Amino acid sequence: MGRAFEYRRAAKEARWGKMSKLFPKLGKAITMAAKEGGEDPEMNAKLRAAIATAKAQNMPKDNIDAAIKRASGKDSAEIKTVFYDGKAPHGALVIVECATDNPTRTVANIKSAFNKGKGEFLPSGSLKFMFSRKAVFETKFPEGADIEELELELIDFGLSEIEVNEFENDKGESEKTLIIYGEYENFGTLNEGIEKLGLELISGNLKFIANDKHEFSDEQIADIDALLDRLEDDDDVQAIYTNIE
Incomplete structure (x- = not known):
């Protein structure tokens, strides 16, 4: 299966190290897991894992508790998970996972990021079998x-x-x-x-x-990372997956 991470760990950690972006993303993951399977971590494996992930990133307990409580609030009902497909420079394949209360806004932002990053936005589901x-x-x-x-x-x-x-x-x-x-x-x-x-x-x-990973040169990775940076800067983006070895 190759490397565990979708692209270079060092680059990923540098981007996700921005606490102002990281904690809201972790909070969304906790809220959505609680809404999907219930607010009791003992009965909800996905929520337990989301909480453990947040704790590993030093997210304060108050933030975690607040994220769980939001699952029963009226705002949480509007948040949904959506996926977008695209190509980065040099043909790298990209699936973007988002959590959003406004898909119209989110898809416009994702399309813009692909265009500005010299990538290509693809119809949803294009990469499903890859x-x-x-x-x-x-x-x-x-x-x-x-x-x-x-x-x-x-x-x-x-x-x-x-x-x-x-x-x-x-x-x-x-x-x-x-x-x-x-x-x-x-x-x-x-x-x-x-x-x-x-x-x-x-x-x-x-x-x-x-299913099939591809190796890229350091120069190509730099171009690809520029697009990934644009995507991860969007508040709605939860995770990015690529075919980079």
């Missing part, structure tokens, strides 16, 4: 644990693949996490298995994973 929807969890690396044993135990909960993700953090230090994949419908059971095994969750989401 990506697969997967449950994807990232956990802290369990030092001293037997990864093969963890893999065997998680298979019973719906694991399809596990990989060690090694990267250099913003301090220039080598760091490792575990990336755990499962089928779309196994999100809840896989999240349960991660909890039972005591793995510390960093994030848990349903993501689009490209």
Whole structure:
């Protein structure tokens, strides 16, 4: 399956490090998960994962509680998830996930970002058969644990693949996490298995994973990242998925 992230981790962390953008996006994810499956985290695996993701990003508890309460408010009823397809420079494929209360505004902004970023906006669903929807969890690396044993135990909960993700953090230090994949419908059971095994969750989401990844040069990546920056600056954009290796 290749690298766990849709594009370079360092670039992604730099963009998502903007707290003024990050917390509202995390809050929307919590609100929508609570509205979809109920406000009790014990009974809602998607909400538990959204809360764990927010905590891993140091989102204050008051913000998390407020996001859950918004699920029963009148405004939350208008927020819906929409997906847009497009191509970045050099032919990179892009799926943009948005949470919006005004699809007309959002689609206009996404189209504008693709145009200004020298990309191409495609009809919705154009890339449907080039990506697969997967449950994807990232956990802290369990030092001293037997990864093969963890893999065997998680298979019973719906694991399809596990990989060690090694990267250099913003301090220039080598760091490792575990990336755990499962089928779309196994999100809840896989999240349960991660909890039972005591793995510390960093994030848990349903993501689009490209069926075929493509490598790009550093120069091409710079052009692609310029478009991704434009897209992620939009308040309605929750996540971006590409076919970049």
